Amino acid sequence: MVNALVVGGEGLHNAQAAAQALRMAKFETSVSHLNDLVGYSLDELCKKYGVLVFPGGFSYGDCLGAGKVLALKIRYALRWNLSLFASRGGLVLGIGNGFQALVRMHLLGADVSITHNLQGYFLNAWMKVVPSGGKCLWLKGLGTMELPICHQQGRLMIASSRRAESLRKMEEAGMACLKYESNPNGSEEALAGLCDPSGRIFGMMPHPELFVRWTSHPEWTTQMTRASSPGQGLVIFENAYREAVQAL
Numbered sequence: 001m002v003n004a005l006v007v008g009g010e011g012l013h014n015a016q017a018a019a020q021a022l023r024m025a026k027f028e029t030s031v032s033h034l035n036d037l038v039g040y041s042l043d044e045l046c047k048k049y050g051v052l053v054f055p056g057g058f059s060y061g062d063c064l065g066a067g068k069v070l071a072l073k074i075r076y077a078l079r080w081n082l083s084l085f086a087s088r089g090g091l092v093l094g095i096g097n098g099f100q101a102l103v104r105m106h107l108l109g110a111d112v113s114i115t116h117n118l119q120g121y122f123l124n125a126w127m128k129v130v131p132s133g134g135k136c137l138w139l140k141g142l143g144t145m146e147l148p149i150c151h152q153q154g155r156l157m158i159a160s161s162r163r164a165e166s167l168r169k170m171e172e173a174g175m176a177c178l179k180y181e182s183n184p185n186g187s188e189e190a191l192a193g194l195c196d197p198s199g200r201i202f203g204m205m206p207h208p209e210l211f212v213r214w215t216s217h218p219e220w221t222t223q224m225t226r227a228s229s230p231g232q233g234l235v236i237f238e239n240a241y242r243e244a245v246q247a248l
Contacts, residue, residue, distance in 0.1 A: 056096025067100025118186025135174025208233030
């Protein structure tokens with residue numbers, strides 16, 4: 001049995017969807033409000049959970065920037081060293097708002113930031129994304145997927161003074177692990193997701209937890225024979241389950 005923890009909080013309205021996806025992938029899953037986890041040590045976290053998920057939403061209203069308050073809460077209230085959690089065999093996923101928090105904590109590159117979409121407005125669409133390289137354990141063996149996006153601040157940027165060098169290092173380390181087939185929000189290199197150098201900490205703007213059943217796709221009725229099939233997002237969580245079992 002592998003336990004997974006979804007960290008909820010004010011505005012993280014996709015927590016239950018993420019928990020459902022984890023359960024469908026065979027995880028024993030808990031959802032806990034961030035405030036209730038204050039004082040829960042990293043040692044306790046490592047002993048009980050193999051997977052940690054920061055879900056999507058609009059945490060704390062994103063009033064100081066998308067994911068910024070959530071990142072501060074994780075760093076200074078929970079005081080969890082997520083890189084250490086990963087080094088002990090844990091897996092971390094940040095989706096949407098959770099991804100924005102991982103970026104702001106500089107877990108996915110020191111020269112990476114995230115800002116408003118190039119168009120300047122909220123995007124709600126289905127987009128094709130393509131895994132790149134083989135480092136990210138969450139994307140192991142996967143090909144092109146179609147997943148929903150729903151964000152206003154999903155544009156990944158690289159520090160302009162070190163852009164070429166930073167992109168080269170990220171590509172070499174396998175960190176630039178997920179890209180849009182097109183580029184809906186103006187992200188550098190059409191980046192849709194990043195992982196850390198270990199491949200165990202992964203963040204993505206598209207929402208795999210919203211496509212774990214084929215009937216969630218807007219065109220599912222054109223292929224009625226697939227009505228009971230899983231959605232393409234589920235395999236990401238199934239990958240994590242297989243990796244977490246191996247780490248036991």
